[in-house]
Amino acid sequence: MIVRSAAYAAAAAVCLAWAAGAPPLMAQARRTITIEARSPTELRDWDLRFDSMRRQGELRVRNTREDTQIEGRVHQRSDQYYRGVRVFGGDVSRQSRTGATESAFGTLYEGIELDPAPTITEERVRALVEERAGTPVDRSSGPELVVLPLDEGRYALAWRLRVVSRRDARQYFVDAHTGAAILDFSDRKTQSAVGRARGVLGDTKKISVSSTTGRFLTADMLRPPLIQTYDMQGEPRRVDDFLFGRFTLSTTDLAADSDNDWTDGAVNDAHVYAGYTYDFYFKRFGRRGLNDADIRIQSLVHPVRRIDFFQHVEEFPDFFVNAFYDGGGVMVYGEGLPGGFTLGGQTWDFLAGALDVVAHELTHGVTEYTSNLIYRNESGALNESFSDVMATSAEFFFQPPGTGTLQADYLLAEDVVRPGGLRSMADPGAFGDPDHYSKRYVGTSDGGGVHTNSAIPNHAFYLAIEGGTNRTSGLSVQGVGAPNRDQVEKLFYRAFTQLLPSSATFAVARAATIQSARDLYGPASPAERAVTQAWTAVGVH
Amino acid sequence: MTAPRVLQAWATAAALTLTPFLVLPASAQPSPRVVIGLSGGIQAAATAFSDRFDFDTNVETASADVEYPAASAAIGDVSIGVRLWKRVGAGLSVANATRTGSAQVDARIPHPLFFQQQRSLTGSQAGIRSSETGVHPQLLYTIPAATRLALVLSAGPSVVQLTQDVVTEVTYDETYPFDAVTFRNATTRRRKASATGFNAGVDLRWMFARSIGLGALVRFSRATVDVTADGRTVAIRVGGTQAGVGVRVIF
Numbered sequence: 001m002i003v004r005s006a007a008y009a010a011a012a013a014v015c016l017a018w019a020a021g022a023p024p025l026m027a028q029a030r031r032t033i034t035i036e037a038r039s040p041t042e043l044r045d046w047d048l049r050f051d052s053m054r055r056q057g058e059l060r061v062r063n064t065r066e067d068t069q070i071e072g073r074v075h076q077r078s079d080q081y082y083r084g085v086r087v088f089g090g091d092v093s094r095q096s097r098t099g100a101t102e103s104a105f106g107t108l109y110e111g112i113e114l115d116p117a118p119t120i121t122e123e124r125v126r127a128l129v130e131e132r133a134g135t136p137v138d139r140s141s142g143p144e145l146v147v148l149p150l151d152e153g154r155y156a157l158a159w160r161l162r163v164v165s166r167r168d169a170r171q172y173f174v175d176a177h178t179g180a181a182i183l184d185f186s187d188r189k190t191q192s193a194v195g196r197a198r199g200v201l202g203d204t205k206k207i208s209v210s211s212t213t214g215r216f217l218t219a220d221m222l223r224p225p226l227i228q229t230y231d232m233q234g235e236p237r238r239v240d241d242f243l244f245g246r247f248t249l250s251t252t253d254l255a256a257d258s259d260n261d262w263t264d265g266a267v268n269d270a271h272v273y274a275g276y277t278y279d280f281y282f283k284r285f286g287r288r289g290l291n292d293a294d295i296r297i298q299s300l301v302h303p304v305r306r307i308d309f310f311q312h313v314e315e316f317p318d319f320f321v322n323a324f325y326d327g328g329g330v331m332v333y334g335e336g337l338p339g340g341f342t343l344g345g346q347t348w349d350f351l352a353g354a355l356d357v358v359a360h361e362l363t364h365g366v367t368e369y370t371s372n373l374i375y376r377n378e379s380g381a382l383n384e385s386f387s388d389v390m391a392t393s394a395e396f397f398f399q400p401p402g403t404g405t406l407q408a409d410y411l412l413a414e415d416v417v418r419p420g421g422l423r424s425m426a427d428p429g430a431f432g433d434p435d436h437y438s439k440r441y442v443g444t445s446d447g448g449g450v451h452t453n454s455a456i457p458n459h460a461f462y463l464a465i466e467g468g469t470n471r472t473s474g475l476s477v478q479g480v481g482a483p484n485r486d487q488v489e490k491l492f493y494r495a496f497t498q499l500l501p502s503s504a505t506f507a508v509a510r511a512a513t514i515q516s517a518r519d520l521y522g523p524a525s526p527a528e529r530a531v532t533q534a535w536t537a538v539g540v541h
Numbered sequence: 542m543t544a545p546r547v548l549q550a551w552a553t554a555a556a557l558t559l560t561p562f563l564v565l566p567a568s569a570q571p572s573p574r575v576v577i578g579l580s581g582g583i584q585a586a587a588t589a590f591s592d593r594f595d596f597d598t599n600v601e602t603a604s605a606d607v608e609y610p611a612a613s614a615a616i617g618d619v620s621i622g623v624r625l626w627k628r629v630g631a632g633l634s635v636a637n638a639t640r641t642g643s644a645q646v647d648a649r650i651p652h653p654l655f656f657q658q659q660r661s662l663t664g665s666q667a668g669i670r671s672s673e674t675g676v677h678p679q680l681l682y683t684i685p686a687a688t689r690l691a692l693v694l695s696a697g698p699s700v701v702q703l704t705q706d707v708v709t710e711v712t713y714d715e716t717y718p719f720d721a722v723t724f725r726n727a728t729t730r731r732r733k734a735s736a737t738g739f740n741a742g743v744d745l746r747w748m749f750a751r752s753i754g755l756g757a758l759v760r761f762s763r764a765t766v767d768v769t770a771d772g773r774t775v776a777i778r779v780g781g782t783q784a785g786v787g788v789r790v791i792f
Contacts, residue, residue, distance in 0.1 A: 135710075136709050136710055136728040136729065136730050137728065138712070138726055164712060194599045194600055194653045194654075195600065195601045204656070205655075205656065205657060206652075206653065206654055206656060208602060208653065208654060212733065222653055222654065222717065222719070223717055224717055273656065279718060282717075282718060283718060393685050448630070
């Protein structure tokens with residue numbers, strides 16, 4: 001009988017091994033105990049068991065922490081040991097109140113029978129792992145000897161070594177007796193990647209993305225919030241369905257690239273500039289994103305295709321010559337116009353290609369989570385103005401001052417709506433916008449002229465920094481000067497995010513910015529003087 | 542101390558030591574056939590060396606300069622000498638010098654979010670081990686001084702094998718907004734290489750018994766070892782002035 005013979009042979013091998021002083025090479029029967037103790041009876045039983053294990057050195061306290069949410073509670077974590085060797089994954093968390101156990105959760109392993117003395121040296125393990133990982137191993141952190149519960153239901157004495165490189169962080173387990181590789185896995189929580197991206201204007205910039213097997217996706221894993229950019233691939237119905245909550249975008253909708261050398265300018269700029277805007281708010285004001293709590297930022301690009309202009313003409317202008325903030329951290333960027341088409345005598349490139357456009361839209365998100373200025377009449381114009389103010393500020397933060405593309409100035413969207421852009425903060429009249437309160441639009445279209453009357457506080461912002469004379473009033477302003485522009489940016493930010501009510505008027509904005517200047521820089525400071533003179537110059541009292 | 546100055550100092554010391562022996566009668570000396578020596582001592586600070594390597598990160602090139610400062614080392618020396626003709630003999634000496642020190646790392650790491658924004662990093666990595674084993678075939682010339690005293694001059698080529706920890710990677714910590722990095726540690730690789738050089742020395746031997754005595758050794762050796770790590774080569778000057786004392790057994 002072959003089976004019986006084999007069993008005898010195995011038994012003989014075990015006896016031989018014992019005779020030679022080596023551990024028996026038998027498969028141990030593994031038993032995994034999952035602890036979910038909450039009832040008094042269960043807890044009493046487990047407390048007794050834990051105490052017994054501690055006395056025998058089978059359970060060792062790893063750490064004890066005070067509960068930061070409920071006073072008087074203490075949490076203790078303990079690791080399971082077998083003959084002085086930690087059992088990987090065997091641990092218990094115990095919650096107590098004035099010494100009495102409230103709950104216990106954990107996993108313990110039974111049926112461990114192995115020789116805890118390794119025959120493979122630490123140095124040999126490092127060499128084996130170096131060979132397997134193809135990267136040097138940090139010699140300052142030695143391997144840890146563990147008992148490893150194996151998937152097939154037995155245990156192995158293993159050396160555990162974590163290897164960190166720029167690309168990955170992996171845990172390697174090497175059989176401590178044979179040197180065989182038992183297990184390895186990546187424990188890097190996020191697989192961030194930095195790629196190279198070409199923008200709409202042909203400029204090259206870094207792009208923060210995520211990597212999966214063989215692909216890179218526009219999900220920024222470096223910045224605190226998740227910043228995702230979706231390529232809608234010219235399907236406006238899908239955009240509508242998403243905006244109206246009829247379906248949810250998934251990972252497969254993210255823009256993807258195979259070599260991390262990104263060439264879709266619209267995707268790239270929407271993604272990168274969303275990150276820049278987050279950076280600007282963080283570095284200038286210490287703000288963490290739109291809601292100051294790192295809400296996710298989602299950008300949708302290519303809602304239509306330019307070549308489908310006539311096919312999707314009903315989507316004009318929103319998906320072609322507009323960019324908008326849809327609330328909840330969602331932006332949509334228009335595709336621009338096909339070559340040879342102009343609007344208002346201007347060509348329209350991908351709207352995401354301008355930093356100030358992206359920062360403008362995202363600032364609507366900041367307003368949404370702060371003053372929530374009502375989007376009509378003067379409060380609506382202030383809403384628009386704050387987006388322009390922050391957009392221009394972001395531009396000056398990242399770009400050198402100048403008049404060409406990718407340079408900071410007081411024009412809005414000038415990099416993608418050419419020539420000239422859409423608005424001017426320095427000279428609103430150049431675009432037919434009012435530079436003085438007396439010239440404000442008083443009609444009802446465009447929400448009461450929110451995109452027109454925004455030019456008045458915009459111009460005040462400009463004058464407060466650069467100084468100059470208002471053409472309508474003839475009043476001069478002594479600005480703080482470009483080197484001190486951050487003062488005016490900060491006082492506007494403070495006023496618009498913390499002081500203004502949702503139905504603020506221009507007069508309230510004036511008072512709030514002056515108050516901010518006093519708060520930040522003191523009464524009679526150059527900043528207070530500048531902002532006061534600026535509002536007066538544009539006719540807001 | 543630079544190598545020429547070490548040589549000069551060594552030559553001066555040797556000359557001063559040798560002078561009295563050169564005027565003593567040779568007939569006073571025993572003529573052992575074989576001398577075995579076992580010495581322990583110190584090797585003066587080895588020559589400092591530096592390394593520089595680049596690596597790609599954040600789609601740019603980072604660079605790291607590593608300084609390995611000079612440090613003295615404990616040595617062990619085993620030698621055997623055989624008299625061939627009159628005062629002339631041949632010998633072989635094997636010496637090992639091992640030291641553990643630190644390496645100073647200065648690196649420039651590109652920003653992950655912006656081009657052309659290098660972040661500086663400085664740190665020190667301890668536990669850098671360097672071990673050099675020199676095999677020194679020697680021509681010996683014995684100068685008897687007194688009944689129990691002799692001076693043995695030696696010189697010859699050297700083959701030195703160097704085992705050196707070389708920094709190959711720098712790991713660092715960074716958090717958003719990533720405008721600064723802090724040194725965490727440096728990953729090292731242990732590399733071996735060998736080179737030929739020369740050695741010259743003097744051993745003062747005093748026999749307090751018929752076959753056993755004491756010796757004081759001073760030797761200078763020099764070789765330049767090219768150590769290869771991650772595809773680059775670092776030229777490391779090894780050896781230096783070694784001084785030690787130990788027992789001498791003659792047959």
